[in-house]
Amino acid sequence: MKKYLFFILLLVVAACSTDNDGEKTIVPEPPVQVIAGENLIICNEGNWQSDNGQLSYYDGSTGKMTNQWFRSINGIKLGDTPNDILHVNDTLIAIAVNWSNIIQYIHPDGKACGATENVPNNRRMCTDGKYLYITSYAHICGDRIFTKGYVAKIDLRTKDVVATCETGWEPEGIRLYDGRLYVANTGGYSFSEAHEYETTVQVIDAATMKTLRTIDTGCINLYGEMSQAGRFLCINSCGDYYDVKPKTVILDCETERYHVFDFPCTYNTTDGKMFYTVGSEFSYNTYEYVYHLYTIDPETMSATYGIYNSTVTEKLKELQSPYELYVSPYTGNIYFTDAKSYATAGFIYGYRSDGTEVFNPQKIYINPAHILAIPNYKDK
Numbered sequence: 001m002k003k004y005l006f007f008i009l010l011l012v013v014a015a016c017s018t019d020n021d022g023e024k025t026i027v028p029e030p031p032v033q034v035i036a037g038e039n040l041i042i043c044n045e046g047n048w049q050s051d052n053g054q055l056s057y058y059d060g061s062t063g064k065m066t067n068q069w070f071r072s073i074n075g076i077k078l079g080d081t082p083n084d085i086l087h088v089n090d091t092l093i094a095i096a097v098n099w100s101n102i103i104q105y106i107h108p109d110g111k112a113c114g115a116t117e118n119v120p121n122n123r124r125m126c127t128d129g130k131y132l133y134i135t136s137y138a139h140i141c142g143d144r145i146f147t148k149g150y151v152a153k154i155d156l157r158t159k160d161v162v163a164t165c166e167t168g169w170e171p172e173g174i175r176l177y178d179g180r181l182y183v184a185n186t187g188g189y190s191f192s193e194a195h196e197y198e199t200t201v202q203v204i205d206a207a208t209m210k211t212l213r214t215i216d217t218g219c220i221n222l223y224g225e226m227s228q229a230g231r232f233l234c235i236n237s238c239g240d241y242y243d244v245k246p247k248t249v250i251l252d253c254e255t256e257r258y259h260v261f262d263f264p265c266t267y268n269t270t271d272g273k274m275f276y277t278v279g280s281e282f283s284y285n286t287y288e289y290v291y292h293l294y295t296i297d298p299e300t301m302s303a304t305y306g307i308y309n310s311t312v313t314e315k316l317k318e319l320q321s322p323y324e325l326y327v328s329p330y331t332g333n334i335y336f337t338d339a340k341s342y343a344t345a346g347f348i349y350g351y352r353s354d355g356t357e358v359f360n361p362q363k364i365y366i367n368p369a370h371i372l373a374i375p376n377y378k379d380k
Contacts, residue, residue: 035330036378043082044365053082056364065362073110085372086125096122116159119152126176135171163209168198173226177253184222197221219247229270232298236265241284259301263292267325276307278322311355326371337368
């Protein structure tokens with residue numbers, strides 16, 4: 001009981017101040033802010049090795065879409081193939097620009113505020129707010145040389161790499177749970193290098209950057225998005241594009257057991273409870289794509305056909321080349337993109353949970369691949 005009385009006393013003291021004459025005055029508490037809507041930042045990858053990656057920005061309060069947003073604000077190019085975007089905190093956003101070999105940092109208003117330039121062939125990111133963790137396909141980082149790929153740990157105060165850990169070949173998705181990093185290894189360069197596809201998720205201690213163990217999923221080429229819903233991870237397995245079919249792996253980080261579904265989840269997202277997946281199955285035998293649309297409940301390890309509602313499901317089925325799927329953690333709105341021919345401008349679509357449109361389809365840029373929502377607040 002004493003600790004609760006002490007806590008109440010602290011609250012009273014925090015809400016009051018004493019003037020020089022001894023009189024107590026009440027200090028008003030700051031207004032409570034609620035989310036009124038959201039803006040969107042879209043990473044358009046452009047064409048690989050064409051140095052034409054772009055950011056598009058959708059202003060939710062005005063309904064205006066601005067393409068070449070980063071360039072218009074900073075007067076410089078973003079770079080070649082932005083591969084991931086991450087909201088670190090209220091003032092910092094990180095963008096992994098893969099073929100330009102940089103991590104570009106911006107404020108939510110789009111202004112550039114630094115970069116990390118010594119993580120070549122960087123891929124995917126996660127953060128604990130103090131450090132940024134990013135995977136790399138490369139074999140060198142500063143004075144360290146790796147046989148395979150690695151994860152870099154970046155101090156967000158200095159933007160410097162402070163530690164690394166070697167992984168399997170071509171590490172892709174990365175997520176943090178209870179102080180442990182979970183890294184999906186792909187072996188994706190096996191078609192041109194003398195190694196096989198990978199099947200493992202590597203578990204790394206984030207504090208020491210030492211490998212704790214590997215989890216062999218038995219599924220090859222763990223490439224693409226990795227979503228996290230609490231203790232569960234959703235990981236795509238591409239197969240070999242010939243005879244080995246793609247899969248979806250759901251990993252429980254508490255038990256480190258996993259369940260495998262017989263469909264891919266190339267583009268996946270979560271509302272914190274369910275995983276929503278668009279699987280793109282490509283075959284070099286037929287040169288055709290087959291798309292799979294599923295919702296996965298990780299608690300029951302069950303999958304049902306369709307995503308969100310019938311309106312969203314039907315719209316996704318109409319797309320020429322689905323290229324990203326994203327559920328906003330602020331509004332619950334679902335957004336997805338169509339890359340069309342992969343060489344011309346794509347489109348973004350937005351729907352509320354009731355199936356109504358957030359906006360009319362918006363034309364953006366080439367290969368719109370990654371979406372980030374930024375909340376708009378108002379005083380309650």
